[in-house]
Amino acid sequence: GIWKFAGKNAKLQSIDLKEDSSKKQATVTANYRLEAQESTLQTIYQILPNGVIKVSMHFMPGNKALPEMPRLGMRMILPAEYDVMTWLGRGPQENYADRKTGYPIGLYTATVWEQFHPYVRAQETGNKTDVRWVALRNKAGEGLLITGEEPLNVSAWNFPLEDIDYVAFNTERRHGGSIMKKDMVWLNIDHRHMGVGGDNTWGAQVHPEYTITPHEWQYSFTIQPLSTQDNAAEKAHKKWF
Known part of the structure; x- marks a missing residue:
């Protein structure tokens, strides 16, 4: 049950945009805190000039015991x-x-x-x-x-x-x-x-x-x-x- 609303209740801690003009691409990095789970979540979107988006997700638990x-x-x-x-x-x-x-x-x-x-x-x-x-x-x-x-x-x-x-x-x-x-x-x-x-x-x-x-x-x-x-x-x- 603790996971049911984990994504919905995730709190955005920071969002960062970096542009690379030489490669004509941008990278958006969003960091979230999952309060109930005492965990963190990071998503990275690398946006290329041809419309391709490379998506990465990184979940890191804290010290709380989780099911x-x-x-x-x-x-x-x-x-x-x-x-x-x-x-x-x-x-x-x-x-x-x-x-x-x-x-x-x-x-x-x-x-x-x-x-x-x-x-x-x-x-x-x-x-x-x-x-x-x-x-x-x-x-x-x-x-x-x-x-x-x-x-x-x-x-x-x-x-x-x-x-x-x-x-x-x-x-x-x-x-x-x-x-x-x-x-x-x-x-x-x-x-x-x-x-x-x-x-x-x-x-x-x-x-x-x-x-x-x-x-x-x-x-x-x-x-x-x-x-x-x-x-x-x-x-x-x-x-x-």
């Missing part, structure tokens, strides 16, 4: 038109750290809405593991390409996280079939995502090797624009093969 994290990463919201997702990773169905061996690494394409599974209780859905790169495009073929420095966990939804978040027993329960498609694409770009657990089909905990221990973590990825004539996705594919 495992459900996920560690970043998210962004895109206009609804960018709803065709292509990825090089495991698929085609959703898969998680402890539920992925039956899902081969390959090149897959699906709409964002097709990847949502309406569980009896609305909950986490649609994750893809070992993702080398992911592209989100509109019908014209324009969009964004995200390439990880190492394999990522990626998911995209047509609704905000709050729509499928856990609801306590004494409040309204939401059936997955009641989730409505909204005018947005919510993209999760995660470094780590915990496993599913439930070896006994119900309450068994996630095995330790598939949990996220709150020690120092850092990861990075690149965001670049895609045009209808762009071959950036092809280049990203060749990088991994």
